[in-house]
Amino acid sequence: MIDDFVSAHLTDVEEALRKAAAAEITPRFRQLAEHEIVEKSGPHDLVTIADRSAEEHLTTSLTKLLPGSVVVGEEAVHADPSVYEALHEDAPAWIVDPVDGTRQFVHGEPEFCTLVALAQGGETLASWTYAPVLDEMAVAVRGGGAQLNGTALQAGSPELGAVLEVAMSHPDFTTDEEKRALLGLRAPGVHSRVCGSAGLEYLNVARGTLDAVAFSWELAWDHAAGLLLVAEAGGANLTLAGEPFRLSGGNALPFTAARDAATARRVRELLAG
Incomplete structure (x- = not known):
C-alpha cells in the first residue's frame, strides 16, 4: 500500500x-x-x-x-x-x-x-x-x-588511479576516536575536505562529482534521503564495522557512502586503520 x-x-x-x-x-x-x-x-x-x-x-x-x-x-x-x-x-x-x-x-x-x-x-x-x-x-x-x-543519475566509478575525493565530518562534531579514524583519509591517493550540506554532498556522490563521504554522526534527517539517492544511483555504503548503515541507529561510526562498492570498501578500510 x-x-x-x-x-x-x-x-x-x-x-x-x-x-x-x-x-x-x-x-x-x-x-x-x-x-x-x-x-x-x-x-x-x-x-x-x-x-x-x-x-x-x-x-x-x-x-x-x-x-x-x-x-x-x-x-x-x-x-x-x-x-x-x-x-x-x-x-x-x-x-x-x-x-x-x-x-x-x-x-x-x-x-x-x-x-x-x-x-x-x-x-x-x-x-x-x-x-x-x-x-x-x-x-x-x-x-x-x-x-x-x-x-x-548514475554515480559510476572513479577513474582508475585517480585521487579519491572525499568529503568528511567537521572535526567539531567528532569524538577523539572518530577523529583518529578520519585521519586515515589523509592517505596517499586521497584528497579529503570538510563537508558542506550533507544532502548536497550525497547528491554529488550520486552524480559522480564526488567519490565518497565519511560521516561520524547518524541522525536520520541528515542521511536517510542521501543514502537512498546514492544507492539508487548505483553507489554503496558501509559502516566502520563493514555493515550497511541502519536507519534505526546503533551504527559503528564513522561510515561511508561512495560511488561504487569498491570505493566504499577502500574508504572503510582507511577509516578502520
Whole structure:
C-alpha cells in the first residue's frame, strides 16, 4: 500500500517541498535578522526562523498527503527527543531536514537544501533533495532509480588511479576516536575536505562529482534521503564495522557512502586503520 502511495504521489511531495521553500526559506535567504538565528549546541549548530517555519509547513502538507503518517523533523526532535522514536514504530514516517546546510544559508551561500525521506519499518522508501537557490530537485525511489531534475543519475566509478575525493565530518562534531579514524583519509591517493550540506554532498556522490563521504554522526534527517539517492544511483555504503548503515541507529561510526562498492570498501578500510 505504501509503495502505491509513493508511485502515485512523487510529484505531490516535490510540490510540497517547492511550496515550503518558496513560502518559508527563499524569502529569508540573505534577509535574516540577527534575532532570527540561534545557536543550538555551538557556533556550527545553528537554527533559524526559516528552519522552524519550513518544518512546520512540511509537517502540515506531508501528513495531509498521507493520513496516519508522522513526521520526524530535526527541529521537532530538538524540542522533544521522544519524537525520534517514531522511526521504530509501524506508522509511515516522513524524515525532514528543513534546511540542511543552515550554516551556508546563514552566510548567504546557495549550497543548502531541504531533505525529505519517507520510511517505514526501518526502510527508506523514497527521498527528495531540493536545493531551491540552485534549482535542483533529486528524487529516489527504492528499486526505482534516482533522478536529478528528471534525468537519471548514475554515480559510476572513479577513474582508475585517480585521487579519491572525499568529503568528511567537521572535526567539531567528532569524538577523539572518530577523529583518529578520519585521519586515515589523509592517505596517499586521497584528497579529503570538510563537508558542506550533507544532502548536497550525497547528491554529488550520486552524480559522480564526488567519490565518497565519511560521516561520524547518524541522525536520520541528515542521511536517510542521501543514502537512498546514492544507492539508487548505483553507489554503496558501509559502516566502520563493514555493515550497511541502519536507519534505526546503533551504527559503528564513522561510515561511508561512495560511488561504487569498491570505493566504499577502500574508504572503510582507511577509516578502520
